[in-house]
Amino acid sequence: MPTKSTWSILQGKNFQFSTLPPSARHPHLMNETTAAAAGAGHAHLLAQYFYAHYARGWLYDVQSAQENQLEMVVPETTPLLVYVLKGEALLKTKPHHTASLFENSYSLWSFKPGQHALETAPGHCRILFLQLTARLRSLVDETHIGHLPDRIPEACLQLLNGLYDKTYNGEVWQLKRQVIILDLLFKTLDEIGVRYKNQQASAYHREYDTFKQIKEYVCENVHKKLSVEMLASRFSIQPTLLRRGYKKVFHHHLSDYIREVRLDRARNLLQTTQLPVHEIAWEVGYESSTSFSRVFSAHFRQSPSDFRRNTIRMQ
Structure with missing residues (x-):
């Protein structure tokens, strides 16, 4: 996920993304996002992308009658937080690591350059990816990046639910979302025990x-x-x-x-x-x-x- 990131970090031969039309079957989960939809014979997928000062976010909502494999192409090493909000998935990262992602779990990965894979289980699956931007990465000791899937703490779940708030829009919502994301990031990183650099x-x-x-x-x-x-x-x-x-x-x-x-x-x-x-x-x-x-x-x-x-x- 480089600085030239877009609304989709996932790719798949069965899915052709297109700008979400007004009559789309998928409701928007979050206001003020760049959205796209994709469909295959057995599945429908909604992708939403948003940017905050300290993180970029991709929210994927998949409804499928069977398993789906989506490729993740990462051109440079980058830390990525993964929150599984609904359903289950299997994450296959290079070189040869596989991790089961369960509902209401979070994990932190340092993705290496190359192609990785995400397999979503049949049913309804919703996954949020948060990429730490350079501004936050400059504060974090990346030698200790990495955390296997664990249950999302209640405080973080409340913040994640706050992302679906439809009360606000425009600049007010963008500012509120930045506050939510920043709070979520630090609560998650503190829970994991990530170390921060000396700021001298x-x-x-x-x-x-x-x-x-x-x-x-x-x-x-x-x-x-x-x-x-x-x-x-x-x-x-x-x-x-x-x-x-x-x-x-x-x-x-x-x-x-x-x-x-x-x-x-x-x-x-x-x-x-x-x-x-x-x-x-x-x-x-x-x-x-x-x-x-x-x-x-x-x-x-x-x-x-x-x-x-x-x-x-x-x-």
Whole structure:
């Protein structure tokens, strides 16, 4: 699950995903998500994707008369929390590990690059995947990542049920969901006993404070032309040191972070304003709407116009 993540991390030869139509048989489980549906002769699947500052989430709801195997393609090592909310499944991870996932269970995995498999049992199966974003990964000691399936604590179950709340929408719901996800993440990680890194700047890098300032500058100046070279010049640091040091500290490339901030801001503007797409492109630092649409479509697997249309339809 790289930064170019979309509404679906699962693939399967029996399923062809398509944007969820208004008359879909599957009800939306969560508001304000990018949704898609897929069907086979014996099964129906709803996929919902959402993004928060500390995690990306994929919720899958499968109703099937028989077992289904779905592939999970992971291009880079990434920690992933798996919550089984209904039904049972079998997780097959590389190189040769198999784990049974039971209802109301959670587990933490460090997925290696390559193809993994998820087999869902007949009946109704609902699974939530939460990928820790680079912001949270920079705080976690990943040498101790890993936890076999265990029963979800009651406090975490209450938070998971809160994700289905239909009371709020728009920016209020997005903020509330971020709070729920953050609380869920830390409660789960504390339950597992995950260790956190020493937050002293010296424990990271001698330019740690500079890197933090650069991150803040990017967030506050997303409308400007930003590049590694320009930021290096502005903050009086060698470009090579900035690239390598930033990657070492935050576990992702600075150029990827700039793109992520731009797209997150663009997503928000598409959902909350009526600005034309070309104006949104300028607002988030793209010189042309064509290049903006190309990057946005590659990230979200739909054009900015389709994203706005689907968001309005889901509200």
